[in-house]
Amino acid sequence: MLSCTVKFCGGCNPRYDRGEAYRRIRESLSGVARFSLPEDGASYDVLVILRGCTGCEYLYEDIQADVRLIAVCEADIDSIIRKIQTLEIHKKD
Secondary structure, rough: OOOEEEOOOOOOOOOOOOHHHHHHHHOOOOOEEEEEOOOOOOEEEEEEEEEOOOOOOOOOOOEEEEEEEEEEEOOOHHHHHHHHHHHHHHHOO
16 A cells, blocks of 8 residues: 655645545545655655645655655546556556
8 A cells, every 4th residue: 555645735826626636536545545644754655746726836845755746736636546546556566
């Protein structure tokens, strides 16, 4: 099972419901990925960054993660889910 964490941008100009997007990601990946809030000094397989728009470019480099996946709109959510599913398949190999 992949260890994943999530960060939300500041939310100054959200164009989609990022909380709903996070819920959808977690529910779609139950049994594949375990999500938790980021903890100091922890390392993760995946960091999901849920931006509300294209204006934020911060990558949260202080969080150790093998892979960073970024959503800037609701259309990105399905792609993030597929990528995490693919990562889990490769991790099992």
